[in-house]
Amino acid sequence: MSLVSYRDAVRSALRDEMLRDQRVILMGEDITGYGGSYAVTKGLVEEFGPKRVMETPIAEAGIVGFAVGAAMGGLIPVAELMTVNFALLALDQIVNSAAKCHYMFGGQWSVPLVVRTVSGFGQLGPTHSQTFEGWFASVPGLKVVMPATPADARGLLLAAIRDPDPVIFIEHSLLYSTKGELPEGEAADEEVPIGSAKVVRAGTDVTLVAYSRMLLQALQAAEELERSDGVSCEVVDLRTLRPVDYPTVVESVRRTHQLVLCGEDWRTGGFGASLLSELSDRCFDDLDAPIQRVASPDVPMAYSRQLERSLIPTSDEVVEVVRRLN
Amino acid sequence: MYRQLVLIRRFEEHAAEAYAQAKIGGFLHLYIGEEAVAVGAINAVRETDHLLTHYRDHGYALVRGCDPKACMAELFGREDGLCHGRGGSMHLAEAARHFWGGYAIVGSHIPIGAGMAYAMQYQERDEVVLDFFGDGATGNGIFHEGLSMAALWNLPVIFICENNLYGMGATLAEESPVSEMRIKAEGYTMPSIQCDGMDVLSVYEALGKAAEHCRSGKGPYFVEAMTYRFRGHSMADPELYRDKSEVQRWRVRDPIPSFGDWCVEHGVCSSQELAQINEEVEGEMLEAVAFAEQSPWPDPAEVGRWIYAKPIDPESPARSEGAGAAVPLTSDAGV
Known part of the structure; x- marks a missing residue:
């Protein structure tokens, strides 16, 4: 069994879900030609084209708001926010739009979207090295996951994309190069259930x-x-x-x-x-x-x-x- | 269309009365004076086209055909409300009618409308999105982010700015460097049109043009409807920021009698028929209020319902395979 990096495990989940379900789209800053600032989405625009892998303006709130609307319109967007520090710009859309629509409209529709973002540090200074998972985890209406291993990164991302509710999926910049085994064969398609330690x-x-x-x-x-x-x-x-x-x-x-x-x-x-x-x-x-x-x-x-x-x-x-x- | 204008007006007059009697709580933002915008716009597009609005949202719901009884019950916070008392006045919605709701963080629904338009384009569905907001929203960054993306990707969305000259209590001169909001859309190369928001036919015509543009694949369109709200920003507004004489000047242009006169002059209907419509609508509104008053309160035991479409309960005994058992971990721990 070969060892796979955390980065490749995330990419494999994105790719497999895109192959499985036409409704899944990716959007974010520098996720196409640049390949993602942590190279997670490398190669995906070449494979799936710019309609499914969308390069966005630098507009975090707009990205998440757009993703909420795309989800309401029948798609399953996976929005990448380059780091959790920048995700603060999108807090309103995450808290007041994504997390509220199902509840405040009396359960008429859900917002199946995933916000992928990255925590971490490495001499990046005061504004680029923070960790805010607790802020998201305090909001009813959101599901929040933070995987540590490649297998959980893959399994939880599969679960997040297939979940009808908004899921905040927080990666860690210092885990991307760590390696682990991924389940193979039929087990490769198995989700790691959200809500299980x-x-x-x-x-x-x-x-x-x-x-x-x-x-x-x-x-x-x-x-x-x-x-x-x-x-x-x-x-x-x-x-x-x-x-x-x-x-x-x-x-x-x-x-x-x-x-x-x-x-x-x-x-x-x-x-x-x-x-x-x-x-x-x-x-x-x-x-x-x-x-x-x-x-x-x-x-x-x-x-x-x-x-x-x-x-x-x-x-x-x-x-x-x-x-x-x- | 005349009936719809009256419907909104009478619905809100009854709502204001109920608010004064403390039967409706929180905020109540009345659309009175601006009715011609919702009526003209929504009638100019197809029933399958999508609507998103700001929190002054009663008018859009009623014109889209939402049951006035369910709308009133929502304002009363009752179980039979459109959203079962979870949303209230600012968050009416009915997905089956493609009315995707009122949003109460100013401007937040502008990119949501663009995203929904993308979903239509992606699925090759021939439906356009109408995204309504006020002049105040154009000061928010999210307005610019939403317009920028809609223009960048050529999306079938009509942005409708109801320019009522005030962002809550701030005058246009205080809140915006330009007095015409369509100028802000020009920076995104978006074609725009201005219409008289006190004249239902002017709005209807503008939206017809905009919808045709969007449906033919030419991208987003910006409509600016010049209008005025006769009542305060919300029921809590003492209106210290404007002269009563200014309100009086605008009231002369009240969209309801002026459209009624037009109908009579053009032989669409007689003044007796208009009077009959007024009477019928008044009857319906009395029924709506009675319905709302009699509707049961939502059960507090159910207050947590609809937080999630798929609730996950880690406490349930049937939870999570994979938990509990120790397994080897192969990640290198060199972080």
């Missing part, structure tokens, strides 16, 4: 909950803790941020009695804060210690490599937090 490493002493890039950090930390401290970590990949699969996390905490939440977002008001609130309610009787969080300090991301390193949550920080617990 996954225990990716079994353990007995502490539960680490993570998603996207932080999953890899949590797994690294778990190896280190096993090796150096003899602490056995169970690692749960949340995969979907709305709706959250709380039962999988709660079951795990019932076994381990300790919980650490790992995210890249800011400590104040970040997605981790919302997770913590809900899980402290649900797990209170099973916990031997307060729930811990790994998050970014409340500081804008600085450009300088040394400063940036001081802000990004890493596996070392996860190890440290677990050691404090034990």
Whole structure:
């Protein structure tokens, strides 16, 4: 079985759904000749033509509004917003149009669209290195996924495109070159269900909950803790941020009695804060210690490599937090 | 068309009365004075053509044939409302009539209309999209993004700007560097026409031209209807920003009596027939209000209905295969 990159896994899902369903169209900035700023859509305009792979003006709100209308008119648009930082320009269309149409018009029609966007950093400075998944995950009417592995990226994107509701699909720039196995044969067409977390490493002493890039950090930390401290970590990949699969996390905490939440977002008001609130309610009787969080300090991301390193949550920080617990 | 003009007027007069009695809550934006735009425009296109509007949306719904009873019940927040009390006055819609709703974030539906027009073009459907908004919306970036894309891709969408001289309480001179909004469309190479929004026939003629242009594959078209709202921006508006004499001047041009006179002068119908229409519509509106009052309240236990077309419940025991079991992960963790 060959290893496939996260980037190629996303592209394969886009391509296969376009082959399967004529209604699926892609739109976004620099997704044609340029191939996408992270090269995800490379080759697709050559294969499917400019009517199905649309180069758009630099107009994030317009792109999403247009996609909402195209979805209402019978298409299944997958809109790419170059980074989640730029997605802020489209917040109104995402929150007030995409997420509201089905509800406020009494269920008369749905808006089957996917907004693909990218979180991440890498000396990009204060305005290009942010992470806003919690903002989207706070909105009823949206579904929000944030895959960590190539297989989940493919499986969740298939599910997102086939879902009748608006789905925010957040990739991570530092995951694009990571590799993993994809299901083959008939299994290749299987979706990863939205709303299901996954225990990716079994353990007995502490539960680490993570998603996207932080999953890899949590797994690294778990190896280190096993090796150096003899602490056995169970690692749960949340995969979907709305709706959250709380039962999988709660079951795990019932076994381990300790919980650490790992995210890249800011400590104040970040997605981790919302997770913590809900899980402290649900797990209170099973916990031997307060729930811990790994998050970014409340500081804008600085450009300088040394400063940036001081802000990004890493596996070392996860190890440290677990050691404090034990 | 005369009946539709009266229908909108009487519907809204009854709605204003109900609002004063606190039977309707929130915002109520009346279209009174501007009726000729919705009536002229919608009658000039096919029933299968698509409509999107701003939040001052009662008129479009009624002209498209939505049941006045269901419209009134929506304003009353009742279960029999067009949207089962989820949307209210600003969010009427009926998909079966290709009336895709009122949108209440100013200008937000402008690119939505362009996207829908793209879907028509893509599916080779012979349907055009009518996208209505006010002069105030042209100050918003989303207006420009929507027009730019519609022009770029040559889409069958008619943008109809109802220029009523005020963006809420701001005068045109305060909110826009140009007094004619069609000038803004010129930058996108979009052909445009201006019409008298107080004259139903002038609007009808302009939309006929625009629809023909769009349907023949020539791309988007911009219509500017010069009009005036007789009432405040919403029921909460004390109207401190304009003179009563200005309102009086415009009221002389009230689209309803002037079109009624035209009908009589041209032998379309007699003044007795017009009076009869007025009476019939008044009866229908009394029925609509009675219907709305008697319609049940929506069940609060159902308040979460329609958040999703496909709700996903991770709490359900039948949830998600693949959860729970540990499996090896092969991604390199070098991030």
